[in-house]
Amino acid sequence: MNLPAVVDPRLLAHLIAIRRDLHEHPELSWHERRTSERVRAELQELGIVCRAAGDQPGVIAELPGTQELPYIALRADLDALPVCEQTDLPFRSANEGVMHACGHDGHTAMLLGAAAILSRRGPLRAPVRLIFQPAEEDSGGADSMIALGALRDVAYIFGGHVDRFHEPGTIVVAAGTVNASSDEFRIVVRGRGGHAARPHEGIDAIVAASSVVVSAQSLVARGVDPGQTAVVSIGQFAAGTAPNVIADTATLAGTVRTRDAGVRAQVKEALVRLVTGICRAHGAESEVTFVSGTPPLVNHPDGVALARAAAADATGAAALQQMAAVNMGAEDFACYLDHVPGCYVRFGAQVSGRPSFPAHSARFDFDERALAIGAAFFYHAAARASDLLTTRLPLAAERTFGLSKEAD
Numbered sequence: 001m002n003l004p005a006v007v008d009p010r011l012l013a014h015l016i017a018i019r020r021d022l023h024e025h026p027e028l029s030w031h032e033r034r035t036s037e038r039v040r041a042e043l044q045e046l047g048i049v050c051r052a053a054g055d056q057p058g059v060i061a062e063l064p065g066t067q068e069l070p071y072i073a074l075r076a077d078l079d080a081l082p083v084c085e086q087t088d089l090p091f092r093s094a095n096e097g098v099m100h101a102c103g104h105d106g107h108t109a110m111l112l113g114a115a116a117i118l119s120r121r122g123p124l125r126a127p128v129r130l131i132f133q134p135a136e137e138d139s140g141g142a143d144s145m146i147a148l149g150a151l152r153d154v155a156y157i158f159g160g161h162v163d164r165f166h167e168p169g170t171i172v173v174a175a176g177t178v179n180a181s182s183d184e185f186r187i188v189v190r191g192r193g194g195h196a197a198r199p200h201e202g203i204d205a206i207v208a209a210s211s212v213v214v215s216a217q218s219l220v221a222r223g224v225d226p227g228q229t230a231v232v233s234i235g236q237f238a239a240g241t242a243p244n245v246i247a248d249t250a251t252l253a254g255t256v257r258t259r260d261a262g263v264r265a266q267v268k269e270a271l272v273r274l275v276t277g278i279c280r281a282h283g284a285e286s287e288v289t290f291v292s293g294t295p296p297l298v299n300h301p302d303g304v305a306l307a308r309a310a311a312a313d314a315t316g317a318a319a320l321q322q323m324a325a326v327n328m329g330a331e332d333f334a335c336y337l338d339h340v341p342g343c344y345v346r347f348g349a350q351v352s353g354r355p356s357f358p359a360h361s362a363r364f365d366f367d368e369r370a371l372a373i374g375a376a377f378f379y380h381a382a383a384r385a386s387d388l389l390t391t392r393l394p395l396a397a398e399r400t401f402g403l404s405k406e407a408d
């Protein structure tokens with residue numbers, strides 16, 4: 001793999017050192033204090049101004065542009081997972097039970113790399129905002145940054161993830177939906193307890209809830225357009241206190257994944273209808289509550305065009321890849337794309353000569369050369385978007401754009 005023109009071997013070595021430091025000191029969602037400190041220190045070293053992110057972890061930093069244009073936002077995630085690391089890496093987690101098992105250590109290093117390139121090469125015409133967000137795994141991290149004004153006056157946003165299906169040096173830029181929505185639900189079925197030998201005197205919550213579990217399998221199979229993709233999985237079922245007692249309550253919990261906002265709403269509505277109907281038929285009462293998670297991640301056509309150009313700038317057009325498989329995982333970058341156009345890409349990071357382990361596995365690792373590709377991609381994405389804004393906005397319009405400059 002050749003290094004991108006904007007990344008020299010010294011910068012890559014520095015990004016690898018940052019990544020290894022973060023990897024050795026992983027922090028869970030909402031606890032990324034040390035990680036945020038390291039990010040702030042690196043940015044200060046570059047002379048980049050950081051905005052306070054309230055009293056939560058996370059860093060927002062801004063590089064001014066030379067013209068009055070909206071911002072280009074670049075985003076990385078900071079958090080690790082409650083996983084006990086089982087790699088033999090010399091920089092494996094020193095924080096027992098917590099591991100960077102999803103490569104967010106790499107994403108943070110990549111964005112710091114882009115910051116270094118941007119500050120070395122001088123300002124773009126458009127200002128650039130760097131978003132280092134907490135709690136991607138726990139969800140809510142993206143929304144917390146948005147609440148802090150991370151998207152104010154932003155024209156385009158870009159983000160990316162390391163990918164074990166593609167070789168280092170490649171970038172996957174896919175149009176349309178690239179990650180699924182994720183919503184959790186909880187169902188409480190209330191029957192009436194009694195003696196197991198006299199079932200006719202009670203209402204068996206276990207039987208009613210079991211019927212819900214079985215019937216829920218038809219929600220997708222019979223209810224969703226076969227051209228669409230959706231998953232309903234029930235991962236928890238709790239009920240009963242003794243073998244000879246009819247359970248009066250059963251609690252189920254699960255997740256709904258879809259790749260389309262309409263299908264998402266449809267499946268959730270159908271689940272409520274199904275639970276209510278089945279429980280009523282059993283004489284039981286029911287309650288369904290959803291914890292709304294992330295929407296489907298849908299890349300915007302303008303963002304895709306810019307990302308394709310930026311990927312070609314970073315690696316050459318030949319390194320552009322197609323998505324290897326439909327991804328039903330969720331990614332809260334979707335929350336940003338609900339507000340502004342942009343694109344989420346994947347950086348090839350397959351480790352060669354060793355078996356590859358999936359993200360969230362205790363043996364997950366990636367090829368660190370991907371850090372150079374990510375840093376270059378983020379830089380070029382900002383540069384391409386800045387150029388597009390300059391050509392789209394005539395000078396008069398720039399003056400009347402009405403940007404509200406925020407205080408640090």
Ligand code: NI
Binds near residue numbers: 102103104161359
């Ligand atoms: Ni991840």
